[in-house]
Amino acid sequence: MKSVRAAAVVILIAICLGALAGPAVAPFAYDRQFRDSPAAPPGGRFLLGTDEIGRDRFSRLLYATRISIMLAPAAAAVSVALALLIAPLSACAGTGRNPLRPVVSVITTICLALPWIFLFIILRAELPLGTGPVVTVLSTFGLMGVAGWAWPARIFAASIGRMETSGWMLQARASGIPTRRIALVHAWPHLRAVAIAQFRVLVPAYILAEASLGLLGLGVPEPLPSWGNLLRDLQHPDLIRANPWILTPLALLMVVMICLEALGSGAGEAGGNPAGETD
Amino acid sequence: MNSQPGRAGTLPRRIAQSLLSLVLAVLAGGFIAAALVRYSPGFDIDENSWNPQISAATQAAIHARREYENRLPLFYVRYVGKALQGDFGESDSLHAPVTDLLQQRAWVTVRLIVWGVAGGMLLGGWLAWLAVWPRRPLLEVTAVSVSGLLLAVPPAVLALAFFMSDAPLGLAVALAILPRVFGTMRALWSDLYRSGSLLAARARGMAPWVLGWRYVLRPAAAQLIALAGVALVLAFGVLIPIEALCDVPGIGQLTWHAAVARDLPLLCGLALIITLVVATVATIGEMVEGGEFAGEEKSLEPV
Numbered sequence: 001m002k003s004v005r006a007a008a009v010v011i012l013i014a015i016c017l018g019a020l021a022g023p024a025v026a027p028f029a030y031d032r033q034f035r036d037s038p039a040a041p042p043g044g045r046f047l048l049g050t051d052e053i054g055r056d057r058f059s060r061l062l063y064a065t066r067i068s069i070m071l072a073p074a075a076a077a078v079s080v081a082l083a084l085l086i087a088p089l090s091a092c093a094g095t096g097r098n099p100l101r102p103v104v105s106v107i108t109t110i111c112l113a114l115p116w117i118f119l120f121i122i123l124r125a126e127l128p129l130g131t132g133p134v135v136t137v138l139s140t141f142g143l144m145g146v147a148g149w150a151w152p153a154r155i156f157a158a159s160i161g162r163m164e165t166s167g168w169m170l171q172a173r174a175s176g177i178p179t180r181r182i183a184l185v186h187a188w189p190h191l192r193a194v195a196i197a198q199f200r201v202l203v204p205a206y207i208l209a210e211a212s213l214g215l216l217g218l219g220v221p222e223p224l225p226s227w228g229n230l231l232r233d234l235q236h237p238d239l240i241r242a243n244p245w246i247l248t249p250l251a252l253l254m255v256v257m258i259c260l261e262a263l264g265s266g267a268g269e270a271g272g273n274p275a276g277e278t279d
Numbered sequence: 280m281n282s283q284p285g286r287a288g289t290l291p292r293r294i295a296q297s298l299l300s301l302v303l304a305v306l307a308g309g310f311i312a313a314a315l316v317r318y319s320p321g322f323d324i325d326e327n328s329w330n331p332q333i334s335a336a337t338q339a340a341i342h343a344r345r346e347y348e349n350r351l352p353l354f355y356v357r358y359v360g361k362a363l364q365g366d367f368g369e370s371d372s373l374h375a376p377v378t379d380l381l382q383q384r385a386w387v388t389v390r391l392i393v394w395g396v397a398g399g400m401l402l403g404g405w406l407a408w409l410a411v412w413p414r415r416p417l418l419e420v421t422a423v424s425v426s427g428l429l430l431a432v433p434p435a436v437l438a439l440a441f442f443m444s445d446a447p448l449g450l451a452v453a454l455a456i457l458p459r460v461f462g463t464m465r466a467l468w469s470d471l472y473r474s475g476s477l478l479a480a481r482a483r484g485m486a487p488w489v490l491g492w493r494y495v496l497r498p499a500a501a502q503l504i505a506l507a508g509v510a511l512v513l514a515f516g517v518l519i520p521i522e523a524l525c526d527v528p529g530i531g532q533l534t535w536h537a538a539v540a541r542d543l544p545l546l547c548g549l550a551l552i553i554t555l556v557v558a559t560v561a562t563i564g565e566m567v568e569g570g571e572f573a574g575e576e577k578s579l580e581p582v
Binding site: 102105106107109110112121204208211212213215216217218231234235237250253254257258261262 | 300301303304307308311427428430431432433434435436439443512519520523524534535538539546554558561562
């Protein structure tokens, strides 16, 4: 299992480096059109050919990888940070007597009750039509981050609840250690492990979510590329048969997902989320 | 099973708390939806504003009246009041009552969800059983790999592949659900496999179906029901891209249409209905898993 994880790390690092170096490595800008070469096959000039309006697929894939690889972890970090802020409100200050507990519980239930993608679609519908691509990308992933706090918050609240009744916590309290010190020195290391696990679970979930939204045309808007909107070509079976290389973004997405999954296989056990629940 | 004295006394209270939580969740979900409608771009615009035949004073009076009527609390109370009577408003883009649209499309979605959740649970359970029970590394690796591979494919892509090859979409939903329940079922089967009572029953040479029913399904029933609730919530999320891309006239396609057309009354109605359904299922799942109906502590030992 260690060798599998090591291989996954190596592959992910290679993809991340390729994505980060995208603008320098990409032969062309992602939105540059070659009107004399629409739907060109792979060749010396265009490594993966061009799309229907003559944009280099390889360059677009590099840029798309950068967007998906960088912003999904950022959104996951936002979710985990929000969950870490909210969970103590429902779990601390004693069980059952905390007035915030039912409020946080109901809010968490609402966020868990609404299917994540549905909530996201509603919120995306609120964006003004004239919103620019960069703002839309940031709001897309920002909304993912904000909307996805509920599940990790529930996991954190459960972890904090378990800690509150644990022997070491009772002993620490009985020893007169200040609450702040207990939280920072004793509780945080436990919670940190759960937070890292949740982060690992959320990253692939957000990558998949963006892909689904992109397929629907509600993800990252053109001309900015993302894995989601590159997958839109898959809606045309004739195009796939004629140009099988348009499956490259899907293959890359699957490789990244499998690698993340290999890394997060221990995370699921630690964090509890049954494999991408925010999907 | 560890029966807890006194716990039965708190059962009605726990159920009442769960129901209160459910009602609050639905009301709050509706409030969010109403707020979205109220503050959506163009909500305040009245066509009379462009009518040159109406005087400025009359226009000001109309504006003041609309402003009063559209105060969010008042608006929300009216909206919920109408919703309780089954009136979810009228779709802006489809020019039909939201209730009618929901009724026309509900059956398609329900059928897909039932097939998807049942298929996903059965296939996931079988794959998890293969990973745990026979104790063969090759089978375990195969099962984990299949689940991992399915998890790596966006559900919409999976559905497109099924759609293009004329395969049943219910199976696509099931395969999308499978990897999302596999981990939990694998852990559940693993716990059961290690339980002392099962080992003793196997040593006594009980028939496999007795073992399966008495020592696996019955003890795990509460968790399986709760997991089915989770799978149902997941299925709702999975169905939106699947129905939209594969042209299935269900609730998911309606949601996508409402989002694309920025049809906020329709989105509101859908938000209320879906929150109600999903929150109810989630609450029942939590109550079943927590042993509220049995009044007993959750346990994997056979009943």
